Amino acid sequence: MGRGIAESKDLLHWVKVGELPLTQAVEKNGIAAPGARVIGGVVHLFYQTYGQGAKDSICHATSVDGVHFVKDAANPVYHPTKMPWSVGRAIDAEVTVMPDRIMMYFATRDPQMHKQIIGAASAPRHAKLTRGDWTDVSVDAPTLTPELPWEHICTEAPSVVEHDGFYYMFYAGGWNNEPQQIGVARSRDGIHFTRLSDEPLLANGAKGSWNSSESGHPGVLQVGNRTFLFFQGNDDGGKTYHLSKVEIGWRQGRPYVLPDSSAATASPSLK
Template sequence: MLKKKLLILTAFLGALIGYVSAQEKPNMYFTDTSSGRPIAKDPKVVYFNGKYLMYYSIPGKTDEGWKIGIAQSKNLQQWDKIGELNKVAAYEKNGLCAPGAIVRGDTLHLFYQTYGNGPKDAICHAYSTDGIHFTRDHTNPIFHPSGSWNNGRAIDAEVAFYKDRYYLYFATRDPSGEIQMQGVAEAPRESDFSRESWKQVSDQPILKPELPWEGKCIEAASIIEKNGTLYMFYAGSYNNAPQQIGLAKSLDGIHWERTAKTPFLPNGKVGEWNHSESGHPDIFKDKNGQYYLFYQGNNNNGESWYLANKRLFWKETLPTY
């Protein structure tokens, strides 16, 4: 009888442990081990040529610098790597990362940043008709900010079409290089996205850290329009501080207000896969009208990084999950 009870108890504990483990990891749990460590960051998802494509940042091996990975999926949960965007131009010699992307007609436009150049990091543009092989814009880098309110750096590009114009959102830093904040530039509908197309809209940040949980950093804006309103999912605080995801909204693409004083998506609890952070968001609307928030996380202060997503639902005028 005692042996039978022990067997039942063991089976119960095994099932419980399995349940807890299953709860700790989301349905989508993707990383890239090409650098020798499991690291994938900065997701950007599009639907192009009949398939889902995800662009993301990966570190190179020793002294190689960062590069951009490309994965595809049939269901937004399981992903297979199909390519990389590696450095080829002189301005990319120290690395490239943090992809943003839009589809216009039969062409996918990729906006990414140079890396490893401090205040001289800038936004670049490339385009592709298959989503894998890209042609660089001959005017690269296409954008970096001007003005005394920033240090000239531009990273984490996001391009959105709104009210007949394209808006380029970027993260920059204050003149001291300490505070990371959001800026914006614009281009006309007929833009080819070259350097001459973009005009900086504001001579001050459009969103900067003010709340305690945002620390000294707001970065990685991801924008979507719904019913005439723009929604910005953004990363607050630097990586592993912990970084968490906030939400703001706008009616003109330039002036933004937060929807809450607390994170929209916080980091996980102790022991969970995203305890160190839930960061660098990407909001994606599927072809069937469903919304997904992609983001990065880890629980070891950056020794690894995984990508995940959550399906979002709309309650009145705000998203929830």
Template sequence: MRKLIYTLLFSFLLSGIYAQDTPKMYYTDTSSAGIMIAKDPVVVRFRGKYLMYYSKQMFQNNNDGMLGWNIGIAQSKDLYHWSKIGEIKPHASYEQRGLCAPGAIVKEGKVHLFYQTYGNGPKDALCHAWSADGVNFTRDTTNPIFSPNGNWTNGRAIDAEVYFYRRRYFLYFATRDKAGEIQKQGVATASANTDFKRSDWKQASDESILSPALDWEGRCIEGASIIKRNNKLYMFYAGSYNNMPQQIGVAESDDGIHWRRLSDKPFLRNGLPGTWNSSESGHPGIFEDENGETYLFYQGNNDKGKTWFLSNVKIGWNKEGPYLISEP
């Protein structure tokens, strides 16, 4: 009996230590009519703190109808506890129906934000803005800076991700087929000395670089997020439309244009019934800290999209690619 008590006590203490060593992040934004909405996370380290940009919906005060999308800004000291510090609202004429799905990089002491317009169907396009403080942004005068062309696309561009690799900037985006039914990935490039204006971006492929092909990917691949490891690029991507469920997969590339999947199964699945992310684990944002540690940020919910939360998991690496260190 005494041995059993000691065993149970040790297990309890060990579980407490484990919980302290593996904190959990759950963040949402309630600033619009008290509704919990935060999606599409991207994180950068800037001036000694972490900044997270994300999509947030705008509702009428009486919660009678959604008005559009803005971009929220939160900060953190530890990647787990976040507080909202700002919001980017429609300003230019091309943003009047909304702006969302941010991508972000830090270059020469400024945060560069890449985002999409909202509510224009096939005419939604990618835009660029920059900030010296990470909160107040100046729009690029050439906005929108990119939309794709060719028989493989309907001209739409969303979910921007910019990554520097082999002396070029790669701009990854999601688009749709001519019928507007299949969502898939494309890419454009610009030279190392670009200031990201419209004329600098050249479409790098006249076809999709990654289209849905697996059962769990449904009719959608979107939300590409890129990191370099093992002298190659890895793309974390969202497969299937929201709440179908959307889950996260991984592909790799030697040149940034031609991609191959690491597995025919999701890297990060949606949660089991009753868990906070049972409806989906989607829209990845891979973040590499200054010490080389990496965290996969993503969105989830358990009510088919009535609310949305953001979380992260710590990622490890070996010669085969990424693996989960912490549990969702």
């Protein structure tokens, strides 16, 4: 498994422009789940090792153009070490820049490798974001753990944005094609999150629709004052995956899917 890079001028039509090659020993089984953030004019890419079970961890690379990346020689740069509720695994990383620090949200497993849960780490605001810069934050308890029926035993793929003084975590609930669906939780401090609903914000599609098997693995992008929620979906139980997006509106501190960009009508943008 590897990572591709696509480019778009309208967030709808995408053209592949590159790949992140597998060059380091830690990547021998592949890499997955990239999350990019521009910090100080540099693109910081965080991605996970693949197929190593409890030993999967987070790697780091940087780029000045978003296409050509220099990998961190210290890879992997992070996995949790001080969280007794975690087996020590880290996948699905995404970084959010806050006024006083940089937060990394990631998915991990409980010590029995049974439940998929979400944790958090932090680094100083001007750190290089390499190994040794990250400190476990959610030490006493997970940032988010599966509790609702539709989440089954899996919460993963956190994607966090700030809006009007709150941090909103869009996350996937349920394993891939269980179906996986997308929920949202809110936090004032970026550490303690509370769900905004017992139901998914973005559910899988109805039978016969392109995303009937799932609407999963969210990625939120802010463009000016607009918010877009990217996600993966398919209709064949995971044999073929597609990427699409919906636009998010905000009402009284709560995100909602704008009616004219519902998942049912938002056909795949990338196949």
